[in-house]
Amino acid sequence: MNLKLKVWRQENSSATGRFEQYDAPGIPDDASFLEMLDIVNEKILEKGGDPIAFDHDCREGICGMCSLVINGTPHGPGRATTTCQVYMRHFRDGDTITIEPFRAKPFPILRDLVVDRSAFDRIQQSGGFINVRSGSAPEANAIPIPKNKADLAMDAAACIGCGACVAACPNASAMLFVGAKVSHFALLPQGQPERRKRVLSMVAKMDEEGFGNCTNHYECEAVCPAEIKVDVISRLNREYLAASTLSLIEPLPNAAAEGVA
Amino acid sequence: MRPLIFFLTSSIGKKYLVALTGLLLILFVVGHLLGNLQFFLPPEWINAYGHKLQSLGPLLWLIRLALLAVVSIHIVATIALALENKRARTGRYAVPGYRASTVASRSMAVSGLILLSFIIFHLLHFTVRVVPGHEYNKAVLTKDGKELPHEVEIDKHWGIPLAKDKPHVVHNVHGMMAAGFTYPAIAGFYVFGVFLLGMHLSHGAGSFLQTLGLRNDRMRSLLAVGSRVFGWAIFIGYASIPFSVIVFKHGLPK
Numbered sequence: 055m056n057l058k059l060k061v062w063r064q065e066n067s068s069a070t071g072r073f074e075q076y077d078a079p080g081i082p083d084d085a086s087f088l089e090m091l092d093i094v095n096e097k098i099l100e101k102g103g104d105p106i107a108f109d110h111d112c113r114e115g116i117c118g119m120c121s122l123v124i125n126g127t128p129h130g131p132g133r134a135t136t137t138c139q140v141y142m143r144h145f146r147d148g149d150t151i152t153i154e155p156f157r158a159k160p161f162p163i164l165r166d167l168v169v170d171r172s173a174f175d176r177i178q179q180s181g182g183f184i185n186v187r188s189g190s191a192p193e194a195n196a197i198p199i200p201k202n203k204a205d206l207a208m209d210a211a212a213c214i215g216c217g218a219c220v221a222a223c224p225n226a227s228a229m230l231f232v233g234a235k236v237s238h239f240a241l242l243p244q245g246q247p248e249r250r251k252r253v254l255s256m257v258a259k260m261d262e263e264g265f266g267n268c269t270n271h272y273e274c275e276a277v278c279p280a281e282i283k284v285d286v287i288s289r290l291n292r293e294y295l296a297a298s299t300l301s302l303i304e305p306l307p308n309a310a311a312e313g314v315a
Numbered sequence: 316m317r318p319l320i321f322f323l324t325s326s327i328g329k330k331y332l333v334a335l336t337g338l339l340l341i342l343f344v345v346g347h348l349l350g351n352l353q354f355f356l357p358p359e360w361i362n363a364y365g366h367k368l369q370s371l372g373p374l375l376w377l378i379r380l381a382l383l384a385v386v387s388i389h390i391v392a393t394i395a396l397a398l399e400n401k402r403a404r405t406g407r408y409a410v411p412g413y414r415a416s417t418v419a420s421r422s423m424a425v426s427g428l429i430l431l432s433f434i435i436f437h438l439l440h441f442t443v444r445v446v447p448g449h450e451y452n453k454a455v456l457t458k459d460g461k462e463l464p465h466e467v468e469i470d471k472h473w474g475i476p477l478a479k480d481k482p483h484v485v486h487n488v489h490g491m492m493a494a495g496f497t498y499p500a501i502a503g504f505y506v507f508g509v510f511l512l513g514m515h516l517s518h519g520a521g522s523f524l525q526t527l528g529l530r531n532d533r534m535r536s537l538l539a540v541g542s543r544v545f546g547w548a549i550f551i552g553y554a555s556i557p558f559s560v561i562v563f564k565h566g567l568p569k
Contacts, residue, residue: 226405
């Protein structure tokens, strides 16, 4: 199939970007979207040009590294898919495809289609973990977990942290991501010791990083490749309210030093 | 105090403020509509209702100040959130793509701000009663369907009996509403205002539960449909009043 591409090109984070047109002739139907970009890049290289920079890693839909906004939709057409799992048969011969980077202040563009998503890493580092004794694996089933809780925690844990929720949100809010990470631990017994501090720290960090605020458009849920439901945002809100209320009565030790309520 | 300040200045805390004040305003909007629908009953009903509300004295001012505070918090918290959202979103996509949001959800700030200007006009019109050329006369107060003893004068233009002696003088709410809506510009602005209110609520009425942390996936379709039905029912309820005046001449002198 023969395609036309309109691709966002930008030298570095401080440069002004612009769209450039590329012809992509002879693309096989069963090429993935990233393979199509590889083919286009080889042609650019043959002509001595500068290839289009884009993020990718596993190319099997589980790592959360690929991004791209394809024709206005993060991760392109199809529900619950990452860009690497989008195949060219979703497009028609002669189509013009517009490819842009994720756009959000906390995700600065590094080059072309590559954005810096380390704001997510910093939110994770502020509380998205549990402290456990390292060593030999503990006895399985030593801590009983009800099936429904395990299912909900697993649904939340499916988040691959790709940032499509932020890219799709008209407010560039990260609440689906933070909600998923908070839910994942808050539902499991292992997450209980740090439950309060976790939600307080992660929300404080999310605000500090400059993400917007959820206004319940639910665009995030519609593009999420891991099918995270906006339920996690509702849970995030009540976890945050409960933790803040408890802090009024029973302050956390070293709260001021750690920058939480 | 520290946790409270942290909460109220955080993203989620401000969202809670908007949702809680929004819920209170929804309750007000429903109560106000039920009061207004007495327009379709004999004029004495709504006149007596208006008189009763105005006779609440200090309580009335307490309610008014509380409403002012609720509206102010709703607006100030929303503006703070909206400014943060604007800063977070760097530029639009070349191809606009919306998958789940609605016109109502994307225009909450705009519909809210236009509503604010409508509410200010509405208060000047029907509460402060200063929009010139309108029917702000007094009417007869009745009790148990019988007129209370008073000196009566028939209004020349509207043909409505007016009470002259002080103790039983009430605002002619019914006549004021009917007269106000005979002006197409005012009726038009009112219908536009309540249309925006209906649209604002078609998103807001389902949205506050999510923000308060009281929603789950099982309520999805119920809330999506319920809030639309609620919002547009509010619009139809309020718009029925100017509609009845303009189309059926309800409340106007025969």
